[in-house]
Amino acid sequence: xxxxxxxxxxxxxxxxxxxxxxxxxxxxxxxxxxxxxxxxxxxxxxxxxxxxxxxxxxxxxxxxxxxxxxxxxxxxxxxxxxxxxxxxxxxxxxxxxxxxxxxxxxxxxxxxxxxxxxxxxxxxxxxxxxxxxxxxxxxxxxx
Numbered sequence: 403x404x405x406x407x408x409x410x411x412x413x414x415x416x417x418x419x420x421x422x423x424x425x426x427x428x429x430x431x432x433x434x435x436x437x438x439x440x441x442x443x444x445x446x447x448x449x450x451x452x453x454x455x456x457x458x459x460x461x462x463x464x465x466x467x468x469x470x471x472x473x474x475x476x477x478x479x480x481x482x483x484x485x486x487x488x489x490x491x492x493x494x495x496x497x498x499x500x501x502x503x504x505x506x507x508x509x510x511x512x513x514x515x516x517x518x519x520x521x522x523x524x525x526x527x528x529x530x531x532x533x534x535x536x537x538x539x540x541x542x543x544x545x
Contacts, residue, residue, distance in 0.1 A: 408458040409526050410473050415459075418476045431469070435459065477525035481518075 412435050419428050440455045441448050459466040519529040 409528065410458050410470065411526050412457060412459075414525070415469060415473050418472060422472070431465070434465065473525070474527065477522055477527055480525070481521045 416428060416432055416435075419431060438455045438458075438460060439452045441452045442450050459469050516531070519531060522529060
């Protein structure tokens with residue numbers, strides 16, 4: 403994913419969280435995400451004036467990866483339920499997705515990255531096609 407933590411739509415994320423955690427916890431996360439001041443550094447030198455950001459999640463804390471996983475899973479569920487006909491689901495999106503700083507799609511066939519990219523863009527998530535690697539595993543006929 404490209405700039406995954408930087409592009410999360412906070413309002414959408416908070417709406418998703420309202421469906422899985424109680425209101426008090428949502429308020430705490432809203433507080434943590436609010437008033438995020440961003441400064442730009444180039445070669446360890448601050449450039450320009452600080453500004454308040456209303457998108458993304460802060461990087462470097464332990465909550466942001468969890469919030470991203472929740473946001474990504476919501477987008478993937480939306481894709482899975484809105485593809486027609488249902489047999490196209492496995493062709494477009496594999497059953498399993500692993501996240502650990504990158505997104506890994508595990509499938510019996512090659513995933514059409516361009517189709518996944520278009521579907522995820524509706525959720526402001528962007529697949530970096532230039533950094534996409536394909537790996538094929540196969541069994542030896544003797545096994």
